[in-house]
Amino acid sequence: MKTVTLSLLAAMALLPLPGLAQSNEAETLNSILAEVRALHADVRLSQSSQILLAELQLQQSSVNAAVQRRDSAREKLNQTQSQEKFLTVNIARLENPNSEPTLDPIRKKQLTDELDRFKAQLATYKSQEVQVANDLQDAETRFSGEKRKLDAIQSQLDDLMKKLQP
Numbered sequence: 369m370k371t372v373t374l375s376l377l378a379a380m381a382l383l384p385l386p387g388l389a390q391s392n393e394a395e396t397l398n399s400i401l402a403e404v405r406a407l408h409a410d411v412r413l414s415q416s417s418q419i420l421l422a423e424l425q426l427q428q429s430s431v432n433a434a435v436q437r438r439d440s441a442r443e444k445l446n447q448t449q450s451q452e453k454f455l456t457v458n459i460a461r462l463e464n465p466n467s468e469p470t471l472d473p474i475r476k477k478q479l480t481d482e483l484d485r486f487k488a489q490l491a492t493y494k495s496q497e498v499q500v501a502n503d504l505q506d507a508e509t510r511f512s513g514e515k516r517k518l519d520a521i522q523s524q525l526d527d528l529m530k531k532l533q534p
Contacts, residue, residue, distance in 0.1 A: 410532070413528060413531055413532050414532075416528055417525065417528050417529070417532065420521060420524055420525045420528060421525065423521050424518070424521050424522065424525060427514065427517050427518045427521055428518060430514045430517070430518075431511070431514045431515055431518050434507065434510050434511040434514045434515075435511060437507045437510065437511075438504070438507035438508055438510075438511045440507075441500065441503045441504040441506075441507045442504055442507075444500050444503075444504075445497065445500045445501060445504050448493055448496050448497045448500050449497065451489075451493050452490060452493045452494065452497065455486050455489055455490040455493065456490065458486050459483060459486050459487060459490065462479055462482060462483040462486065463483065
């Protein structure tokens with residue numbers, strides 16, 4: 369009798385209890401569900417990071433173009449100002465009566481024509497300088513805007529990378 373009872377107890381111990389089995393299954397399903405949700409979140413973060421990386425590349429191209437426009441405008445302004453200085457020095461030289469005290473009428477006419485030409489060129493460069501300075505200011509403003517956009521995307525990407533780290 370004792371052996372039969374022990375055998376029955378051993379057999380019952382091996383059989384899963386209905387409440388216990390459901391509890392283990394529920395825990396397993398909840399664990400699997402949590403893992404699926406975590407994977408889904410990782411996939412969304414991964415997709416978001418890919419989108420942000422693409423945006424970052426496009427925005428970097430925009431920043432590079434803005435830098436080139438700004439540098440070009442700055443160079444043009446420097447050239448214009450350099451030409452103005454050159455013309456101003458030459459005008460001052462030609463207007464100085466002591467530069468050539470004995471002038472024949474033909475040479476005097478040539479210098480007067482040259483002086484008039486330099487003055488006209490200087491006026492042209494002065495008006496160009498205003499336009500080029502405005503172009504430079506516009507290029508600086510565009511560059512700043514593009515750089516802010518790039519920084520915002522980089523910040524979003526940094527935040528996303530922090531979320532992806534375990």
